[in-house]
Amino acid sequence: MDDELVQLESDARKLVDDYVVTAPYKLNPDSNHVGKIVKSLAKRKLKNGFFYCPCRMLSDDKETDAKIICPCEYHQEEIEKDGVCCCDLFVSPDYKPASTV
Numbered sequence: 110m111d112d113e114l115v116q117l118e119s120d121a122r123k124l125v126d127d128y129v130v131t132a133p134y135k136l137n138p139d140s141n142h143v144g145k146i147v148k149s150l151a152k153r154k155l156k157n158g159f160f161y162c163p164c165r166m167l168s169d170d171k172e173t174d175a176k177i178i179c180p181c182e183y184h185q186e187e188i189e190k191d192g193v194c195c196c197d198l199f200v201s202p203d204y205k206p207a208s209t210v
Contacts, residue, residue: 117154118148120154121147125180125198134184134200135199137197139197146198150162161179162177163196165181
């Protein structure tokens with residue numbers, strides 16, 4: 110199972126890396142945070158069969174849950190509104206991390 114999870118993490122990382130190549134967004138500059146989300150995506154794929162957004166609850170309705178497969182249906186609106194998606198995985202091009210002073 111460990112080998113499968115490592116492979117799924119690699120697959121999830123490729124998914125998000127490939128997405129930002131063509132999307133008008135970029136990955137959060139906090140690589141530790143991105144790594145945590147990628148691990149969570151891999152765990153969800155292992156448990157539930159898809160790279161479901163780790164920040165959203167599954168409903169057990171396949172049609173409804175399809176909307177939260179990463180990148181989820183809601184991320185564009187969230188980034189437009191807040192500069193980041195719900196998970197803080199994808200961010201707007203002009204995103205500036207909050208100061209941690």
